[in-house]
Structure formats: C-alpha cells, structure tokens
C-alpha cells in the first residue's frame with residue numbers, strides 16, 4: 001500500500017496558521033466552507049477529513065491518466081482524504097520514498113547515506129535534533145540545508161492531500177494565495193510517497 005501525498009506548507013518554515021485568522025481551526029473552517037474538505041473521518045480526531053466535493057476546483061490534475069479517487073475503500077491506498085499535521089514547536093523535515101539523493105552543501109557530492117539516521121518516509125523529523133553526516137567530507141549537515149526539488153518538506157505545519165501521485169496534481173495559484181492569507185507566508189507544494 002502506498003500513501004501518495006501532495007503536501008502544502010509555508011515557504012517560510014517558521015510560519016504556522018495565524019492567530020488572527022483563527023489558527024488551525026480557522027483554516028479548517030475556511031477549507032470546509034470552500035468544500036475543499038468535507039466531514040471529519042472520525043469526529044474524535046479533528047485532523048483527518050474526507051475530501052470536499054469542490055477539492056478539484058483547487059487542484060488541477062495533470063499527467064496522462066490522472067485520477068483522484070474521492071471515495072475510500074478499506075484496504076485501498078489512502079485517497080480521498082485530507083489531513084493536517086500538528087503545529088510543531090520546531091521546524092520539521094519530511095521526505096518520501098520518491099526523494100532523490102541530495103547533494104552535500106559543503107562538498108557538492110551526493111550524500112548516499114542520507115536516509116540512514118532518519119525516521120521512515122512521511123514521518124516528521126525534528127531539524128533541530130537531527131543532522132546527517134556527509135559520507136564524503138564527513139561534515140554534519142542540517143536537514144534544512146539540503147536542497148530537494150518538490151520531494152521533501154520543511155516547516156512547522158503541513159496539509160496532506162492523500163491520493164495524489166508525484167506531479168499529477170498541481171494546486172491552483174488562487175488556492176495557494178488563499179492559503180497564504182491563513183499562513184502569513186506564501187505557500188508551496190511538494191510530493192512525498194511512503195507506505
């Protein structure tokens with residue numbers, strides 16, 4: 001089973017949903033009013049929602065055979081779901097099985113051992129506590145100094161749209177702008193896959 005996620009996060013890694021717009025609950029309420037998300041999957045958990053009926057007004061599908069499943073069948077890959085991370089105290093790093101080997105910012109060589117000391121794909125990893133060692137120059141490298149294209153996320157708050165394969169769904173500019181109003185920073189998007 002693969003969990004294919006489109007991840008939305010602020011370009012400023014320190015940005016979290018603004019107090020002035022109601023914080024995370026204000027953001028969730030606005031996304032519900034837009035029908036980007038629907039009802040909570042489990043009323044006891046306020047962070048996992050069914051996709052809303054108008055989610056495709058905010059994300060355009062691209063690729064040769066794009067499909068976005070709105071309905072979830074037990075045993076399928078997670079799809080048709082939107083979830084929200086906690087607001088973390090420290091900046092977190094999230095990568096996927098699709099993340100390509102990054103280059104060392106010190107010596108420019110590929111850091112082939114970069115995953116060895118990290119938690120599993122899709123698990124948030126504290127950038128303050130975790131550093132990786134370059135297998136060429138042996139310098140300790142901060143996760144927030146690694147460069148990925150759209151294959152890893154850095155931030156303190158993330159929105160996950162489950163069921164979108166890498167590069168098969170692109171958030172529309174107007175939607176990103178609107179999210180930015182709640183985050184106090186421009187919002188970007190990327191793709192991570194995991195189990």
Ligand SMILES: [Zn+2]
Pocket residue numbers: 104105106107108109134135136137138139
């Ligand atoms: Zn190096």
